[in-house]
Amino acid sequence: MFEMPWRDTEGLGAFRANAEGAVVAANTQLINWLERPQDIAHASINELILGLDNERWHIYMAQLLASHGVAPFPAHLRITDDKLLPVEVHLTALPRPNAETEILGLLIPIGDRLQTEGVYELQKAVLEAVALGRPLKVVLDLLCRRVEALAPEVICSVVAVDKDGCLRPMAGPSLPAAYAAIVDGLKIGPKVGSCGTAAWRGEPVEVVDIASAPLWEDAASGVLPFGLAACWSTPFRGRDNGVVGSFALYYRTPRKASPFHRHMVEACVHLCSLAFEHEANQAEIRRLAFFDSLTGLPNRALLRDRVEQALGRMERNHNSLAMLFLDIDRFKTVNDSLGHAAGDRVLCNVAKRLLDAVRETDTVSRIGGDEFVVVLPDCDANAAQLVAEKLNQILAQHMELGDLNFAPSASIGISLYPNDATDFDTLLKNADIAMYQAKRDGRNCTRFFLKAMNEEADSRLELEAALHQALSQNQLQLYYQPKVWLDQPGIAGVEALIRWPHPQRGMVSPEQFIPLAEECGLINAIDAWVLKTACSQLAAWRAKGLAVPSMAVNLSATRFTQDDIPGHVRQILAHNNLNPADLTLEITERLVLEDSRETQSDLTRLRKLGVQLAIDDFGTGYSSLSYLTRFPVHELKLDRSFVQDIETNRDSRALALAVMGIGHSLALAVVAEGVETAGQHAILLAEGCNIAQGYFYARPMPAEAFETWLEETSKLKTCS
Numbered sequence: 001m002f003e004m005p006w007r008d009t010e011g012l013g014a015f016r017a018n019a020e021g022a023v024v025a026a027n028t029q030l031i032n033w034l035e036r037p038q039d040i041a042h043a044s045i046n047e048l049i050l051g052l053d054n055e056r057w058h059i060y061m062a063q064l065l066a067s068h069g070v071a072p073f074p075a076h077l078r079i080t081d082d083k084l085l086p087v088e089v090h091l092t093a094l095p096r097p098n099a100e101t102e103i104l105g106l107l108i109p110i111g112d113r114l115q116t117e118g119v120y121e122l123q124k125a126v127l128e129a130v131a132l133g134r135p136l137k138v139v140l141d142l143l144c145r146r147v148e149a150l151a152p153e154v155i156c157s158v159v160a161v162d163k164d165g166c167l168r169p170m171a172g173p174s175l176p177a178a179y180a181a182i183v184d185g186l187k188i189g190p191k192v193g194s195c196g197t198a199a200w201r202g203e204p205v206e207v208v209d210i211a212s213a214p215l216w217e218d219a220a221s222g223v224l225p226f227g228l229a230a231c232w233s234t235p236f237r238g239r240d241n242g243v244v245g246s247f248a249l250y251y252r253t254p255r256k257a258s259p260f261h262r263h264m265v266e267a268c269v270h271l272c273s274l275a276f277e278h279e280a281n282q283a284e285i286r287r288l289a290f291f292d293s294l295t296g297l298p299n300r301a302l303l304r305d306r307v308e309q310a311l312g313r314m315e316r317n318h319n320s321l322a323m324l325f326l327d328i329d330r331f332k333t334v335n336d337s338l339g340h341a342a343g344d345r346v347l348c349n350v351a352k353r354l355l356d357a358v359r360e361t362d363t364v365s366r367i368g369g370d371e372f373v374v375v376l377p378d379c380d381a382n383a384a385q386l387v388a389e390k391l392n393q394i395l396a397q398h399m400e401l402g403d404l405n406f407a408p409s410a411s412i413g414i415s416l417y418p419n420d421a422t423d424f425d426t427l428l429k430n431a432d433i434a435m436y437q438a439k440r441d442g443r444n445c446t447r448f449f450l451k452a453m454n455e456e457a458d459s460r461l462e463l464e465a466a467l468h469q470a471l472s473q474n475q476l477q478l479y480y481q482p483k484v485w486l487d488q489p490g491i492a493g494v495e496a497l498i499r500w501p502h503p504q505r506g507m508v509s510p511e512q513f514i515p516l517a518e519e520c521g522l523i524n525a526i527d528a529w530v531l532k533t534a535c536s537q538l539a540a541w542r543a544k545g546l547a548v549p550s551m552a553v554n555l556s557a558t559r560f561t562q563d564d565i566p567g568h569v570r571q572i573l574a575h576n577n578l579n580p581a582d583l584t585l586e587i588t589e590r591l592v593l594e595d596s597r598e599t600q601s602d603l604t605r606l607r608k609l610g611v612q613l614a615i616d617d618f619g620t621g622y623s624s625l626s627y628l629t630r631f632p633v634h635e636l637k638l639d640r641s642f643v644q645d646i647e648t649n650r651d652s653r654a655l656a657l658a659v660m661g662i663g664h665s666l667a668l669a670v671v672a673e674g675v676e677t678a679g680q681h682a683i684l685l686a687e688g689c690n691i692a693q694g695y696f697y698a699r700p701m702p703a704e705a706f707e708t709w710l711e712e713t714s715k716l717k718t719c720s
């Protein structure tokens, strides 16, 4: 006879069944859950509970009758055919005097709304903490606390596995600190408690009773006194699929985890993985943000941090600090001529040498291209000077770069705390200024920062900004100066010379601003503008019928390594409908002598194009003339300094004559620069110089003035 209902147990479903698995009674809660309660009368247990089929029922029956008990297990209560309620099933035998034993089944809903919501809230809170960038330990601590709030019967902990395979407790707010201390540093292995073994195996390890578990044999005495009796640990993996940690639930009594615990652990392990991965990503970002990827040295950001900390110490101890700014000499040439791989090798080599040369308390950092900064705490001017000398000595050792034996050197600028500055930015700026002075003083030397350098640097900066503006606002102008024939009427050509009318400073000389433009990188834009303007001016004169045979344009040496000059020249000539022979490029001896492959090939390409090449300021730079025979040059421009004394100084005169002789013997045109007097003109003419340029004939002048000059001189010439 089916009895129903009997007294309710709050929120729990309950039934009684006979040994065959037929339900003989159910409580109100169970009946209420069901959509068709009438079906329960004499229902079979396997219809009622999905996951408890006949075979399992009989196994359980046998266990229960033998008084072994059955551990609770998860299953689903069939509410309708397609509606299931997740429950935890507890089965107990009900011995009845003189009657067949019955089974009491308790159904605890594990999909319980509160618990499900609790796990959902937990996930949300932890993910939010991860997203907000909270430290890993804080995130894991939050996770554990939330788990323990949902399941007060557990003690939750997270351990990390470090790169040496040792356990590192990360969180365990309810775990005794003394126990965490025991775990800390344990090497994972096949028999190292639940966590150490789980991490070793890479799979969950559930120990129901620590006291009797072989896995805990060696560690049980450490854990039992803390009242921990069971432990279920689930490892989780990182990006490369290696185990990075383990999530554990401890119990105070020997037991298995409940279905709800399992549900929670599934969620938690996933969260741990995410939090660890986020931490690894953050660490990678920090590494990228604070270290130079080529040399591994601290970058500017980390340098700032280190210096700021050191400055605090210096202030407290009344000590000084030195900042050395090193720029590798001629690094650009190495990079341009031997390629970036060679350049990188030089930088790594320099980094290593610097690191080896200084103390551990010093900082070596790379803050850009070939710029290194060495910071020496507790160091005064004398000591800084010694260190700088030592660094340059160490750098000077040869290193092999392909076939080349290269000895790096550096220009070093030094600034001192507190004398030169008391903050990082100013110290760095002053050391940089001093480094520039070292470069200007011939490189491979050391200069201390001086206050006067600062003023100069400021005015240079100001000039640089103004030049930028002048270029962008089209305020630069070209003046033109003729090169005249000495032994026949007319002009041989004209040289374009740049002018900068500055609103306050008046006309700024190219001798002042061209080197500045070269240093700050504006030269490319300036020279490109000059080439374009001069060529279109020549085309305009030609269109007007003015007889201007050729246009000479000065070309800065620094531009060669950076731009495709032959390509640019070809394009401009074509645009203005000019022949390559109409254009002369004036270059310096320094450029011709540079043994960079790119420069050499550019010069050859220009020559092949048919553009004329002139060596400007000839005789001032190098004594080696052998390059003239190798080089595709058309014209030598004898420097003004030779012409200046030609009337009064016999040596000057002899030198000028010798240079002219060399030029003529190589069938080059020789142009005398800076002719100012009739006497100079007469001597040059007598000595067979046939082209000259100078104030004696005409000063550089704007295009319109030049047109007038040209018309007038040709009239004069025709009259005479």
Ligand code: C2E
Pocket (backbone or CB within 6 Å): 481, 496, 497, 498, 509, 510, 511, 514, 527, 530, 554, 555, 556, 586, 616, 617, 640, 673, 674, 675, 676, 693, 694, 695, 696, 700
């Ligand atoms: P440079 O190419 O040797 O130009 C000749 C310089 O001598 C010009 O100075 C010219 O004005 C000056 N000069 C000409 N005749 C006489 C004379 O009889 N007596 C004296 N004392 N000087 C004379 P400027 O225009 O001041 O140019 C100076 C240098 O600046 C040029 O020397 C050239 O190296 C550079 N420069 C000028 N324009 C440009 C340009 O457009 N691009 C580049 N990269 N450099 C330029």
Ligand code: MG
Pocket (backbone or CB within 6 Å): 495, 554, 586, 616
């Ligand atoms: Mg020139």
Ligand code: MG
Pocket (backbone or CB within 6 Å): 616, 617, 637, 639, 640, 673
């Ligand atoms: Mg010159």
